[in-house]
Amino acid sequence: xxxxxxxxxxxxxxxxxxxxxxxxxxxxxxxxxxxxxxxxxxxxxxxxxxxxxxxxxxxxxxxxxxxxxxxxxxxxxxxxxxxxxxxxxxxxxxxxxxxxxxxxxxxxxxxxxxxxxxxxxxxxxxxxxxxxxxxxxxxxxxxxxxxxxxxxx
Amino acid sequence: xxxxxxxxxxxxxxxxxxxxxxxxxxxxxxxxxxxxxxxxxxxxxxxxxxxxxxxxxxxxxxxxxxxxxxxxxxxxxxxxxxxxxxxxxxxxxxxxxxxxxxxxxxxxxxxxxxxxxxxxxxxxxxxxxxxxxxxxxxxxxxxxxxxxxxxxx
DNA sequence: CAATGAAATTACGTTGTTGTGGTTACCCAA
DNA sequence: TTGGGTAACCACAACAACGTAATTTCATTG
Numbered sequence: 001x002x003x004x005x006x007x008x009x010x011x012x013x014x015x016x017x018x019x020x021x022x023x024x025x026x027x028x029x030x031x032x033x034x035x036x037x038x039x040x041x042x043x044x045x046x047x048x049x050x051x052x053x054x055x056x057x058x059x060x061x062x063x064x065x066x067x068x069x070x071x072x073x074x075x076x077x078x079x080x081x082x083x084x085x086x087x088x089x090x091x092x093x094x095x096x097x098x099x100x101x102x103x104x105x106x107x108x109x110x111x112x113x114x115x116x117x118x119x120x121x122x123x124x125x126x127x128x129x130x131x132x133x134x135x136x137x138x139x140x141x142x143x144x145x146x147x148x149x150x151x152x153x
Numbered sequence: 154x155x156x157x158x159x160x161x162x163x164x165x166x167x168x169x170x171x172x173x174x175x176x177x178x179x180x181x182x183x184x185x186x187x188x189x190x191x192x193x194x195x196x197x198x199x200x201x202x203x204x205x206x207x208x209x210x211x212x213x214x215x216x217x218x219x220x221x222x223x224x225x226x227x228x229x230x231x232x233x234x235x236x237x238x239x240x241x242x243x244x245x246x247x248x249x250x251x252x253x254x255x256x257x258x259x260x261x262x263x264x265x266x267x268x269x270x271x272x273x274x275x276x277x278x279x280x281x282x283x284x285x286x287x288x289x290x291x292x293x294x295x296x297x298x299x300x301x302x303x304x305x306x
Numbered sequence: 307c308a309a310t311g312a313a314a315t316t317a318c319g320t321t322g323t324t325g326t327g328g329t330t331a332c333c334c335a336a
Numbered sequence: 337t338t339g340g341g342t343a344a345c346c347a348c349a350a351c352a353a354c355g356t357a358a359t360t361t362c363a364t365t366g
Contacts, residue, residue: 009343021324024344029323042344043332065249065271066227069323071219096218105266112265113258116279118218121265121272162313174354177314182353195314196362222353 006036006047015134016056023056031073032056050151053135057127058092067120075099094120159189159200168287169209176209184226185209203304206288208232210280211245220273228252247273 007015012034013023026032027039027046032055037047048056055076062072071094078099079092091108093100096117102108112119132151160168165187166176179185180192180199185208190200201209208229215225224247231252232245244261246253249270255261265272288303 019325020343021326025323028345039344041332042330042346043342045333045343061271065273066221066224066247067219068221074219094219108265109262112261112274116276118214119272119274120218121274123269126269172355173313174356178354181315192314194362195316195360196312198313198363 006034006049007053009034009046009048011138012046012048012053012056014138015053015131016060017134018056018060026056026059031069031076032059050131053131054124054128057131058122058124061122061127065120065122090124092122092124094122159187159202160206162187162199162201164291165199165201165206165209168206168284168291169213170287171209171213179209179212184222184229185212203284206284207277207281210284211275211277214275214280218273218275243277245275245277247275 009023010020013020016023027034032052034046034048035052036049037045039046058079059069059072059076062075063069075092075094079101089103091102093102093108093111095111100111102111108121112121162176163173166173169176180187185205187199187201188205189202190198192199211232212222212225212229215228216222228245228247232254242256244255246255246261246264248264253264255264261274265274285300285304289300292303
């Protein structure tokens with residue numbers, strides 16, 4: 001038996017807390033596509049990676065905060081490049097046109113102090129924690145699998 | 154001849170930088186209605202106050218920042234009470250469900266530091282300045298009228 | 307008072323993001 | 337190999353937030 005080879009569409013939607021319709025729509029409209037295995041017709045299966053889960057959760061969080069999906073699309077055009085490793089301590093800051101990833105708290109405070117337009121601040125550490133919690137909650141029944149394994153996807 | 158008795162619909166839209174359709178839609182759907190004179194049928198005129206202009210500019214700024222109008226409606230349910238006098242130094246902070254007005258910068262920093270969910274920060278001083286600038290720009294031709302008079306509306 | 311310009315109203319179309327439900331086609335187990 | 341389950345796909349409806357273009361009705365000027 002293989003270890004978790006990623007997350008199915010249905011399980012992904014459950015973990016992230018979105019509807020399957022949303023997951024599907026976002027995939028077909030090129031917002032977030034499954035990086036492990038893309039669909040190629042009816043009957044085929046999508047396979048999402050752990051990083052995909054985090055990105056999807058970011059989308060959901062922004063939507064819950066009242067941001068339009070259209071704006072979320074813009075954010076991800078930028079964020080996809082920067083989103084490398086230690087997201088945990090970073091903050092995503094959206095300023096009208098562009099977006100920034102701040103590593104230290106000081107950077108963030110500077111932005112807030114100088115702030116001219118609207119600032120939108122999203123702590124990524126919290127996002128990751130929530131995803132981890134939901135993974136544990138939904139994978140507990142499926143026997144053997146540690147979080148460490150899950151995140152390596 | 155009377156001094157500026159408020160702002161007409163068309164002039165208001167120009168000053169704030171929105172379409173007349175938006176102004177109309179927001180009025181008929183009870184987001185922001187003209188406080189000096191409401192419409193009561195075709196041919197009648199709406200009359201907006203200076204405070205109305207600032208509120209409208211807040212709406213536009215939030216829209217430009219990618220916030221859904223539906224969320225803006227929620228914000229104004231709250232903000233309408235607090236929006237009294239010295240807005241200039243205040244910041245509007247939106248946190249998922251509710252909103253807060255911070256007077257000092259320290260309050261704001263605290264919120265950012267503790268921040269769990271998504272924070273949306275809007276400096277109201279800038280808004281007021283922009284409205285003032287546009288009032289001057291559009292009222293210059295209409296002869297006599299100082300900004301002090303305009304703000305007293 | 308009548309005409310005219312302007313502003314509110316109405317009507318219809320559009321677009322993006324879903325919900326719902328049916329259809330197709332693959333994957334896997336028996 | 338052959339079903340059966342399931343996941344992707346498709347079609348349609350709905351809704352909010354407008355754009356655009358008549359159309360009504362007032363306010364004001366001559």
